[in-house]
Amino acid sequence: MGGAARTDDQAVLDVGRAIHAAFPSAGRRPLRALDDKAMDLASQDEELKAALFRFVDVVPACRNLDDLARHLTGFLGEVDEHPPPIAVAMRMSGTKAGRTALGAAAAAGVRHMAHRFIVGETVDDATGVMRDLWERGVATSVDLLGEATITQAEADRYARRCAEALDQLTAVYAKLPPRPQLEQDALGPLPRANLSVKVSALTPLLRPDAPELGKRDAAVRLRDLLRRAKDRGAHLHIDMESYDSIEAIADLVLELLAEPEFADGPSAGVVLQAYLRDSPALADRLVAFAGSTTRAHPLVVRLVKGAYWDHEVVEALQHGWSVPVFEVKADSDRNFEALTRRLLEARAGGTPIRPAIASHNLRSVAHAVAVTRELGLRDDDLELQVLRGLGDDLQDALAANGLRVRTYCPVGDLVAGMAYLVRRLLENTSNESFLADQASGTPIEQLLAAP
Amino acid sequence: MTASALRDLPTFRNEPVLELRRASERERLLQGLAWLDGRPPVDAATWIGDDKQSGDANVSTDPGDPERVVAHAPVATAQDVAHAVEVAEQGARAWRRVPARERAEVLVRAAAWMRERREKLAALCVRETAKPWAEADADICEAIDFLEFYARGAIALDRGHHLFQVPGERNDLRYLPRGVTGVIAPWNFPIAIPIGMTAAALATGNAVVLKPAEQAPGCGFVLVEALRAAGVPAAALNLVQGAGEAGRALVQDPRVSTIAFTGSLAVGLEIIREAGQVPEGQLHLKRTVIEMGGKNCVIVDADADLDDAVPAIVSSAFDYAGQKCSAASRVLVHEAIADALTERLAGAMEVLQVGQADTFGTEVPPVVEREAQERVARYAEQCARQGRVVATHDVPGAGWFAAPTVATELPADAPVLREEVFGPLLTVEPVRDVDDACDRVDALPVALTGGLFCRNPHTVEHVVRRSPVGNLYVNRSITGAMVGRQPFGGNRLSGTGTKAGGPDYLLHFVEPQVVTENTVRHGLVI
Numbered sequence A: 001m002g003g004a005a006r007t008d009d010q011a012v013l014d015v016g017r018a019i020h021a022a023f024p025s026a027g028r029r030p031l032r033a034l035d036d037k038a039m040d041l042a043s044q045d046e047e048l049k050a051a052l053f054r055f056v057d058v059v060p061a062c063r064n065l066d067d068l069a070r071h072l073t074g075f076l077g078e079v080d081e082h083p084p085p086i087a088v089a090m091r092m093s094g095t096k097a098g099r100t101a102l103g104a105a106a107a108a109g110v111r112h113m114a115h116r117f118i119v120g121e122t123v124d125d126a127t128g129v130m131r132d133l134w135e136r137g138v139a140t141s142v143d144l145l146g147e148a149t150i151t152q153a154e155a156d157r158y159a160r161r162c163a164e165a166l167d168q169l170t171a172v173y174a175k176l177p178p179r180p181q182l183e184q185d186a187l188g189p190l191p192r193a194n195l196s197v198k199v200s201a202l203t204p205l206l207r208p209d210a211p212e213l214g215k216r217d218a219a220v221r222l223r224d225l226l227r228r229a230k231d232r233g234a235h236l237h238i239d240m241e242s243y244d245s246i247e248a249i250a251d252l253v254l255e256l257l258a259e260p261e262f263a264d265g266p267s268a269g270v271v272l273q274a275y276l277r278d279s280p281a282l283a284d285r286l287v288a289f290a291g292s293t294t295r296a297h298p299l300v301v302r303l304v305k306g307a308y309w310d311h312e313v314v315e316a317l318q319h320g321w322s323v324p325v326f327e328v329k330a331d332s333d334r335n336f337e338a339l340t341r342r343l344l345e346a347r348a349g350g351t352p353i354r355p356a357i358a359s360h361n362l363r364s365v366a367h368a369v370a371v372t373r374e375l376g377l378r379d380d381d382l383e384l385q386v387l388r389g390l391g392d393d394l395q396d397a398l399a400a401n402g403l404r405v406r407t408y409c410p411v412g413d414l415v416a417g418m419a420y421l422v423r424r425l426l427e428n429t430s431n432e433s434f435l436a437d438q439a440s441g442t443p444i445e446q447l448l449a450a451p
Numbered sequence B: 001m002t003a004s005a006l007r008d009l010p011t012f013r014n015e016p017v018l019e020l021r022r023a024s025e026r027e028r029l030l031q032g033l034a035w036l037d038g039r040p041p042v043d044a045a046t047w048i049g050d051d052k053q054s055g056d057a058n059v060s061t062d063p064g065d066p067e068r069v070v071a072h073a074p075v076a077t078a079q080d081v082a083h084a085v086e087v088a089e090q091g092a093r094a095w096r097r098v099p100a101r102e103r104a105e106v107l108v109r110a111a112a113w114m115r116e117r118r119e120k121l122a123a124l125c126v127r128e129t130a131k132p133w134a135e136a137d138a139d140i141c142e143a144i145d146f147l148e149f150y151a152r153g154a155i156a157l158d159r160g161h162h163l164f165q166v167p168g169e170r171n172d173l174r175y176l177p178r179g180v181t182g183v184i185a186p187w188n189f190p191i192a193i194p195i196g197m198t199a200a201a202l203a204t205g206n207a208v209v210l211k212p213a214e215q216a217p218g219c220g221f222v223l224v225e226a227l228r229a230a231g232v233p234a235a236a237l238n239l240v241q242g243a244g245e246a247g248r249a250l251v252q253d254p255r256v257s258t259i260a261f262t263g264s265l266a267v268g269l270e271i272i273r274e275a276g277q278v279p280e281g282q283l284h285l286k287r288t289v290i291e292m293g294g295k296n297c298v299i300v301d302a303d304a305d306l307d308d309a310v311p312a313i314v315s316s317a318f319d320y321a322g323q324k325c326s327a328a329s330r331v332l333v334h335e336a337i338a339d340a341l342t343e344r345l346a347g348a349m350e351v352l353q354v355g356q357a358d359t360f361g362t363e364v365p366p367v368v369e370r371e372a373q374e375r376v377a378r379y380a381e382q383c384a385r386q387g388r389v390v391a392t393h394d395v396p397g398a399g400w401f402a403a404p405t406v407a408t409e410l411p412a413d414a415p416v417l418r419e420e421v422f423g424p425l426l427t428v429e430p431v432r433d434v435d436d437a438c439d440r441v442d443a444l445p446v447a448l449t450g451g452l453f454c455r456n457p458h459t460v461e462h463v464v465r466r467s468p469v470g471n472l473y474v475n476r477s478i479t480g481a482m483v484g485r486q487p488f489g490g491n492r493l494s495g496t497g498t499k500a501g502g503p504d505y506l507l508h509f510v511e512p513q514v515v516t517e518n519t520v521r522h523g524l525v526i
Ligand SMILES: Cc1cc2nc3c(=O)[nH]c(=O)nc-3n(C[C@H](O)[C@H](O)[C@H](O)COP(=O)(O)OP(=O)(O)OC[C@H]3O[C@@H](n4cnc5c(N)ncnc54)[C@H](O)[C@@H]3O)c2cc1C
Pocket: A238, A239, A240, A241, A271, A273, A275, A302, A304, A305, A306, A307, A308, A309, A325, A326, A327, A328, A329, A330, A331, A332, A358, A359, A360, A361, A364, A385, A386, A387, A407, A408, A427, A432, A433, A434, A435
């Protein structure tokens, strides 16, 4: 331990404690506590969890309340032991009236949960939340949820929604008061309007064995969006998805950003997933790209752990491939810290790059802040990012500590949001999750210990 | 016996397909293709015992470029076939005496031989049968799986079965080889299917006369090469090249005791009829292990997630131009979501990748030959006449391309709803509910694969109970059965109910024998 590349654990602990002290208390957020209870119930019993998740997943496809109730009891019927509230539900399902009531209650429950993670059905609906966040010193990145893109018409529709969102976000944010801390860092101005997009939604042609196909097709729509973002002075962030599409997405984005017409804008960013064993190579590539282009806007690199862990493991096991992600959680965490340092050192060394550390793990976040300070960088050389619904408390605490925080805000209807919602719920109830640890009352020293 | 032969074989696991999302793996396949293209056409000889007879009466060409010759082969005469059976009969006598364990090792060595050359073998599938890369690679993996799986299965079978024992008596159940197996194989899994049937026969101590499809003599030749190189004695594995006539001669030969066939319903039924004859002097009843076609339906209930269902249906129906016996040909969709599904299906058709098999990303390659192209076109015309074509797709001019087509609004008695097209054609029928769909499935004489998209566990169970098919897939594509994981084969007129790649497949290649020995002597149990 304690090699040259190791931040002083005491420094991490100090930062972590300071952030932790600023967490809002649960008492102030009664609804939140209620939700956490439901999730807690789900995380304790694997069968129940599976049943509830399958139910949440099918809600938008149910034709009426009766159908909804039949699905719910169908799933619950596969759970061996019924905790009391579920035994009640099973009894209700015996009659039509019971099923209607049960369906209505369950639908309301799912909607309630969805609202925790999805800020509104449209950008318009989300305006209030964005304004409120801004006033509290929190920036956003908006993500448009959608069904899977399997046709050109669907890709066009998503691209159109993105283009409109860029316009709407620009208009919304133009009216808001100055927040210097969110609009400026040492490398220059930061756009207020910020949109995250998914390449898999911009083309129906992403094929793992033929990355060129998807790249070529998505390039047309992505180029249009980059032009629009440049025109509006907005930031465009390209999310990273499953390993199948990584080559296509990384190549596509870096190639487009290197095109001369984008030399003076827009501000743009990519994502680096620390759970990937080969992420250090991509990190090197991104740093090299940031350092070698003459783009006016520094490349934003959002560092995440990665949202497709189960998928990657199952996919690899079903095919007999070596698993591309770390299989021990602490390895992902350690790599996250190493990559944090890699990005921040590049920044400290003069590379025009903007590291954005996206995590709800207090240790990971505190580590990033500590390394920033250790390297002699200013706090505003670092951006921290959280997901709406998962990182709300952390978001407030970071803002209260004067750190720049951006909240990723999904927008869309329930049907479109279901895949997203299920993924977040799974993440939240996973045994490996920091948030689950935190919720179960693990002491702060342990939460902040080096992985 | 070597020391290694005494050790247990490691537990079976499927050969991993290449991870084609990695550029280095794609490069590897392209090198295999460059190697193949740099060589003269495969000399796909008839190979009886040690005697090789080359010829060019039958030439296989690249379906995507019919000018390109892939392999040249002779056409065996009835006399050649008779000779092959005679050699096999001798071969069978020696091969059955080889311990099961050693026979298994030979198969495992053949698997290793193929593993080392997988990119070259995949390239041959690409050229000779226009299988797109991922599927060609999967074909080689399946071939390896069959070898490894049956090798292990035969060792287990050789241990016999536990029987009820009482004092003074010893009961043993053993399985004996049946003799000469005739294997008649299709071209659509040009290496996997013939090697699967052949390996099952060899593993259980039978000798084989293999007749590969006339469209894929080159693939047939290399798989024999693999087995011979691994140590299958020449007389135990004989290759005759040819078409229907050679096949008929093989089926009719009274010395052949088992016939393993995968192919069309018409030929399958003819084989069953022929095999029923017992001419003077024939000492056994012929057994047939037969896989024929299907008319595979995918049921989509109202609660299905179309994000998943549509891509799965498209790949089940159109990958490899629908030339799989497991391919989807009818969609039976709940009327509540029929319009949404049809619209998304039509949109997905637009982005289907129709092209040459050697291009990564191609989903719909050319069909295997002109005749197939014409057959698909006939059915497509029928759809246009009797119903409404929802979507179709442009195809390149050169090569035997058949336009992928989705049709709907067909009358209930339309032939295209009953007959196997074996090409890129899919029909869509709205149904009242899943029971309506099950009734339609139940009315079909064939029952190979089926699909169901539904998220209500009660409904899933209900459909499973009503389903006559041999392989039912729930909430996924209906093709791509894996050895050991999805033992494959149809019911009703789709086949003899034998499950390739399953735990009881080998039983069709053996004769059971029970030996009961009295162990009481002078009133004492000894
Ligand atoms: C603003 C923002 C944007 C995001 N954008 C993206 C994106 O574009 N693409 C993307 O993929 N993700 C994205 N994510 C999600 C992110 O990848 C994580 O899933 C999520 O943040 C949870 O990680 P954590 O550090 O907050 O929590 P932690 O609880 O510390 O970590 C959980 C993560 O650890 C990893 N993990 C879990 N179990 C194991 C194990 N057994 N072995 C190894 N690793 C394991 C997984 O990645 C899991 O998500 C984003 C997150 C945020 C906050």
